[in-house]
Amino acid sequence: MRRTLALLISGSIVALGVTTLMLTGTLSDAIRPVDYTLRTVRDTGAINAVTAILFDYRALDTLGEATVIFAASSVLAFLAPRSSASMLSVRLSMLILYGIAFLLPFIMVFGFGTIVFGHVSPGGGFTGGVMLSSSVVIFAVVYSVGGQQSYVLPILVKKYVENAAMFVFVSLGFIGLFSGGAYLANALTGIPLGEPGSLLSGGLIPLLNIATGFKVGMGLALIIISLFAE
């Protein structure tokens, strides 16, 4: 009964969507990107338009996004207390232990590189932060087997790093406020934008990237570790 109802509802959704699509044509006919992308380079000095939008035009949105991760990690640390990692009682082979030991530095360097070069190449604070958190999680999963919790980076360190990165992000926003512009303003504050394409360019964007990277990395690591160390 329920399956028939579900088939009916989802089938009608698909049918409605496909007919609307056939009647209206594609979406991309309606939208023409003008020289928007070139304008972001002039305005912000960062050649990666996505990072320029995230950390300059919509930096306040990004602050809200960082707050969401912050709230989620706090709530999860409260909701799922970390007593003992009973899930991780599997013996891993020597191959995994040494293979991960070989791979982890590369993962971390790639994560840091993605964060630091976020405004001149694909990537940014969020992507690199996820890589950092994945390295922390792999480390915890592989080397805390059998309840050896001492190998894992302590939870408090992660919490302190996350809070410090959040504080840095918020206080970087006040630079714009004190120099007469808006909160989290970049080019209006008189910060030299640098030559587009070089590492030291984009004004506040690299600093915000680094803060967001640490924040996202430690926040996601906290979330995942609170979930599996249950």
Added chain:
Amino acid sequence: MLAPTILTGAIVLTGCAFYGLITHRHMIRLVICLNILDSAVLLVIVLLGYEPDAAAPIVRQADLQYVLGLPHALSLTAIVISACTTALMLGYAVRVHRLRGTVYVDRLTRWRG
């Protein structure tokens, strides 16, 4: 030709997600269905800025055609939010399993105690 195909895919994914949301009662499967719904929405958002034969929005030459960067930034926001809500839902499922001993939604309606 690519855009209508991807849009159809997104619509089919939406249908699959709704089918799963209606038929399943297991909390983690419901979370997976919500994630599928998220992916469908993300496909549509990214497609909004799609342009045939345009480069990724990293400006190395001025005379090239680039795709619109704004949908990418918005989809990044949506990915982060969906990851956080997924984590919260999973944490809630863990909590419910510890308190009630089950993660099936329809078995949670009975009072206990």
